[in-house]
Amino acid sequence: MARGMYYYLRQAWKKPSRDMLKSRLIEWRKGRAVTRLEDPTRIDRARSLGYKAKTGFIIVRVKILRGGRTKTRPSKKGRRSKRQSPRKILRMNYQWVAEQRAARKFPGLEVLNSYFLAKDGMNYFYEVILVDKSRPEIQADESIKWICSSKNRGRVYRGLTSSARKSRGLRKV
Secondary structure: OOHHHHHHHHHHHOOOHHHHHHHHHHHHHHOEEEEEEEOOOOOOHHHHOOOOOOEEEEEEEEEEOOOOEEEOOOOOOOOOHHOOOOEEEEEEOOOHHHHHHHHHHHHOOOEEEEEEEEEEOEEEEEEEEEEOOOOOOHHOOOOHHHHHHHOOOOOOOOOOOHHHHOOOOOOOO
């Protein structure tokens, strides 16, 4: 059976070449924390999550620092209570944090979805799909106009995106 183009793109991203990935990571590391892109880096993943190449859809690459998600230890002086041990305080996964940062950077847009790009020793990189719900092209499109309703305003902050639901334990892995 013949396979489509997106199948081979997906296979290529499962094992990307080291040189290509290394050069991209160096370039992305030097860039800003939230960068608007012209086209998605992984077109197969973006389209499977709802992206369309029309006005109103915006792709943003977000860089998230790894680590540092525990409370700092108290000072060494005196007796330490057993409840003051370092513990994880952020109950959001990195992808959800990336979606929220993209939404804060572009306040007029709504987060549709996001996907993992790459990681290195310092950072995680995600691409976030944002939708401009005031565009008439979006309001006329039957498959995406649900995001224009007032029920979906600020959905990333209320944990309604796919990665947020996964982080809250409401979605299968």
